[in-house]
Structures are given as C-alpha cells and as structure tokens.
Amino acid sequence: MTPTTDGRRALQGRVQLVLPPVSTEVGAALDALCGGLHGADELTGLASRAGVADAATLQLLLKALGTHGALSRTLLSEGIPLATLTPATPRASGPGPGQGVRHTLSRFAFTRPVDGGTVLETPLSATRVWMPTWHGPALLGALATPRSSEELGALVPGISTEAVTVFLRMLAEAGVLTEAGPDGAPHESEALTTWEFHDLLFHSRSRWPPREGGTGATYRFRDRVPKPPEKKEPPSGEMLALPVPDLAEARRRDPPFTEVLERRRSIREHGPRRVTLAELGELLYRAVGERQAALQGGPVREARPYPAGGGLYESEVYVIAHQCEGLERGLYSYRPENHALYRMTGATPEVEQLLKGAVTGAALSESPQVLLVLTARFATVAWKYESMAYALMLKHVGVIFQTLYMVATAMGLAPCALGGGRADVFARASGLDPLVEGSVGEFLLGAPRDTSKS
Incomplete structure (x- = not known):
C-alpha cells in the first residue's frame, strides 16, 4: 500500500484500489495491516486512539478491502x-x-x-x-x-x-x-456432473479473471529466460524440396468458397489411388506455407495463411508417409520457410505405432495414406503470454485444422482431423523433447475412395 501525494493510499498487485485520505491513526492501522498479522481488535485499537469516528472509518475500509478481495x-x-x-x-x-x-x-x-x-x-x-x-x-x-x-x-x-x-x-x-x-456420497450440483477435473481446471486457469499473476502478453520471462528463436533450425536429415504450387492456377481450378465450405466433410477411408507428393506439397504450401505480409500496417514480416496470436507461429507440421506416391515411408519435418520436407526417420516401430493409433482413433480398417502431426514449441508462446499460453496453442491447432480442411476439400482430397494422439510415442519417434516441442494435434490425409464426391 503506497501513499500518494494527495494523502490517499494506492494498493497495487492482484487487486488495485485507491483508498481515500484518512487520519494518522487510521493510516497507522492500515500500515500495520500491510506489515503482518493483526487481529481486528488490535487494529481497531490503533485507529480509535483519536476517537470513535476513526474506528468506524477503519471498519468501513476493512469491509471495502474484503469486498474487493484484498484481505487474507x-x-x-x-x-x-x-x-x-x-x-x-x-x-x-x-x-x-x-x-x-x-x-x-x-x-x-x-x-x-x-x-x-x-x-x-x-x-x-x-x-x-x-x-x-x-x-x-x-x-x-x-x-x-x-x-x-x-x-x-x-x-x-x-x-x-x-x-x-x-x-x-x-x-x-x-x-x-x-x-x-x-x-x-458427496453432494454435487447437476452442472458439475459432466465436468472432469482437468477440463475444469484448464478452463478456469486460461480464462479471465486471473487467479494469480497476470494474463496476456506479460513477458514474465523477459529477464529470466532468453527469448526463444523465432524460427526452428531444420533437422539434419535429407532435404526434399517441394514444388511451389501456382496459386493463380489454383484459384481458377478451385470451386467457390461457399461450395467448399458446404462440401467439407471428415473423410476417414481412403481409396485405391494414392495421394501424390505434388498434392501433399500443394496442400502444405496453401494451408501452412510461409508468406510475407504487412500486418496491421506494420513492416513486412513472416505470415501464414492462418491466424496466430502475436504472429508467433509456434506450430510445426510433421508428415508421416505411409502410402504417398513419390515419397518413401517414414517421418518428415515440413519447413515452411523453404517449402521442403526433411527426412527424420524411416518406418520405425514408433512411426508404425503412431499410424496404428490413427487407425484406432478414427475407427479405420487400414492405416491412413498420410498422417500429419502438429506440434507446438511451447516456450515460444509462454515466453510472451501468461495464463492463456497453452489455450492459445490449442486454438492455433483448431484454425490450422480448418485451413487444412478447406484446402483439402478444394483439392478433392480426403481430410480428417483426429481427436487425440500419443505425444509420448511421437517424442520417441522424432527424438524431440516433449516439454520443449510436443505433439498437440493429428490430421489424416489421402485420396478419397469415391472420387465422384470429391
């Protein structure tokens, strides 16, 4: 509680209040309250040395402080x-x-x-x-x-x-x-019956008001942790450059947006035709590829086809190829800055386990042709944002899913987002530290079984 030049007292921190000017005795009681534990009778005794009116003033102030959540x-x-x-x-x-x-x-x-x-x-x-x-x-x-x-x-x-x-x-x-x-049996309201502990905790901690600390772009690690690099270094594996699609041609070829939106479906089963490397490359470029744009009238900088909080673009895309024409089976890292795939590993047991997990998660009869895995570089967002960092990363997964759906539908491919995946298995398959960069979303891609509906 800090005195101001006009005799008032300002309370800063989780609760921010400005108290009116008070007498010396009431001020001493408030200072004592800020300094440590004191009983109500003791505080009233300090304030009432100059009279009953000061004691009443203190009681009103204590009630106001309590109402605003400033007392313990x-x-x-x-x-x-x-x-x-x-x-x-x-x-x-x-x-x-x-x-x-x-x-x-x-x-x-x-x-x-x-x-x-x-x-x-x-x-x-x-x-x-x-x-x-x-x-x-x-x-x-x-x-x-x-x-x-x-x-x-x-x-x-x-x-x-x-x-x-x-x-x-x-x-x-x-x-x-x-x-x-x-x-x-404990009594519980009907409204709580369907809530799971972790869901309610995540919901409450990532929404306003904050329980402790700040919310939003507080940069709380600015003086404690070095700022994470804006771009991730590509892996050391073999690079496979992808052709940049002709967007003008794509605009001429694509159906109208409303038609794409209305046709959008989750298509789990893939047909006998395999999705091609050219189709995969076009999808990646159009949905998550790097662009250059001036954001809100600012300088030209990196941008993507989807929105991202703070323009951080912490999301990374990995490709698990099972049956992709022109691409060997294995795990690849997609690098949007040069529109290329980097081979990380072949069809290891961990890669096969991820494909089997997709079969179970989507109730498939066989492995998908391509499995896309979305990861998040956690520190990139948490370094800037407080309380809402992980929630923001999951929102990015949602907008990337929708962008993948729209592009795949326009191209006549079979897209399907999955509801979950094995972050631990992906960590072993990729060799990435799951606390530094971990999987947060999975997406199936292939050629549709019935091309007449594509």
Whole structure:
C-alpha cells in the first residue's frame, strides 16, 4: 500500500484500489495491516486512539478491502499458523459446517507446494488456502473420506476441536469442501456432473479473471529466460524440396468458397489411388506455407495463411508417409520457410505405432495414406503470454485444422482431423523433447475412395 501525494493510499498487485485520505491513526492501522498479522481488535485499537469516528472509518475500509478481495485471514491454533485464506471476502463467508455434519474434500480440490507451504485450491473459486505447516495437510488427508469436525479433531493431535471447526469453515469459504449424504456420497450440483477435473481446471486457469499473476502478453520471462528463436533450425536429415504450387492456377481450378465450405466433410477411408507428393506439397504450401505480409500496417514480416496470436507461429507440421506416391515411408519435418520436407526417420516401430493409433482413433480398417502431426514449441508462446499460453496453442491447432480442411476439400482430397494422439510415442519417434516441442494435434490425409464426391 503506497501513499500518494494527495494523502490517499494506492494498493497495487492482484487487486488495485485507491483508498481515500484518512487520519494518522487510521493510516497507522492500515500500515500495520500491510506489515503482518493483526487481529481486528488490535487494529481497531490503533485507529480509535483519536476517537470513535476513526474506528468506524477503519471498519468501513476493512469491509471495502474484503469486498474487493484484498484481505487474507489466518487461523492460529496454540500459536501455530494452521491456514491462511486468500482472499477472505464477505461474499464468500457463510455459516460453515454444522455440528455432526460430515464433509469431504471436493473432487475438484488439489494441492501444490507454494512459498514453503502447501496451497489448497479449486477451479470453482478464486479463493485458496495456504498451509505453512504439516497440520493442515494432515487434516486434508483425513478428509479424503467424509468426517465431521468432531471426528476430524480426534485424528490430528495438537489441534483443538474449535480450531478444526474454523479450519473447515475456511475450506467451505474456499469452495473445496463438499457435504456428504447419509450414504457417504458427496453432494454435487447437476452442472458439475459432466465436468472432469482437468477440463475444469484448464478452463478456469486460461480464462479471465486471473487467479494469480497476470494474463496476456506479460513477458514474465523477459529477464529470466532468453527469448526463444523465432524460427526452428531444420533437422539434419535429407532435404526434399517441394514444388511451389501456382496459386493463380489454383484459384481458377478451385470451386467457390461457399461450395467448399458446404462440401467439407471428415473423410476417414481412403481409396485405391494414392495421394501424390505434388498434392501433399500443394496442400502444405496453401494451408501452412510461409508468406510475407504487412500486418496491421506494420513492416513486412513472416505470415501464414492462418491466424496466430502475436504472429508467433509456434506450430510445426510433421508428415508421416505411409502410402504417398513419390515419397518413401517414414517421418518428415515440413519447413515452411523453404517449402521442403526433411527426412527424420524411416518406418520405425514408433512411426508404425503412431499410424496404428490413427487407425484406432478414427475407427479405420487400414492405416491412413498420410498422417500429419502438429506440434507446438511451447516456450515460444509462454515466453510472451501468461495464463492463456497453452489455450492459445490449442486454438492455433483448431484454425490450422480448418485451413487444412478447406484446402483439402478444394483439392478433392480426403481430410480428417483426429481427436487425440500419443505425444509420448511421437517424442520417441522424432527424438524431440516433449516439454520443449510436443505433439498437440493429428490430421489424416489421402485420396478419397469415391472420387465422384470429391
């Protein structure tokens, strides 16, 4: 909390507020609040030295700070800091667990180490509980099964029943506690029934408002990690240059856009004719090939046929050729800057496993002619964007899929996006570190079985 020139106080950080000018006594109470743990009576005593009016002013300010999520509340048990609730807002407060009522941890609750302690949180709430000692996590372990406050207090030595009751109330305020029915099953709203833990966590952490830290282009690693290179170095394998297609000819040949859009289908089965290397090269160039363009009136720079956040273009495309006329079986890296394929490996067991995975994922009767694997160079986006980085990469997968669909449909090919793939197998097949660059999407391509529908 920083004093301003006109006597006000500015609060910066996760919550940004400007408090009105106050008396010296109220200011001292606010400074004490920022400096560490203080009870409400102690703060009121500091503020009321000049009179009752200052005490009332402090109470109003504390209420306002609490309403805006700027206050934390710490539970002490025999001098031991058991837990800190942040933020502690009046809106989150409730009656808490009743006597004899049994509760268990929500299936959406999770813990992780933070600042030398353990944090308990949930995607259902912006409030979290920080536990600096082992006592809080011990209570959480006991809450893996439904228990009342009386039962819980008897399990962890050194913690009074009163402290356990307050602890459970804090968990309830944080949204991590679920009341159990007579049969021991936790009560859960119908809206939560279809949510999986990882989906709800990803959704909540990649959307506004941020729970901690910033959101968007914060460049949080600017002074900690070197900026990733804008372009990836090509692999050392044999280079196969692809012919650049004549886009003017393609425009004359293509059906109208609306017809392409309406004809777009996921075509899983491929026909006896094999897709050719020339067709594959044209698809790659038209869908993900490098262009030069002036973005928003700026200087001419690298661009692609699809949109990408910040113009980072962290997505890479790999080709697994199974039955492509003019291309040997194996794994290739597509380099858009020179429109070429680089051979990485032949038909290894890992490559075959990826093809078999595509057969299972698309319910095919045989391996696809070509499998495209999309990867993301994670640090390229995370270096700039916070909270939303991985979500942004998946959005790029979506727009690349749609671009591949449109181009393949216009060319009369058989396209089909897959819903999942084996990132671990692709890492072994490619030799790439999956934490540096990992697969995030798969796409099938071939010649259609019924050419009359192409």
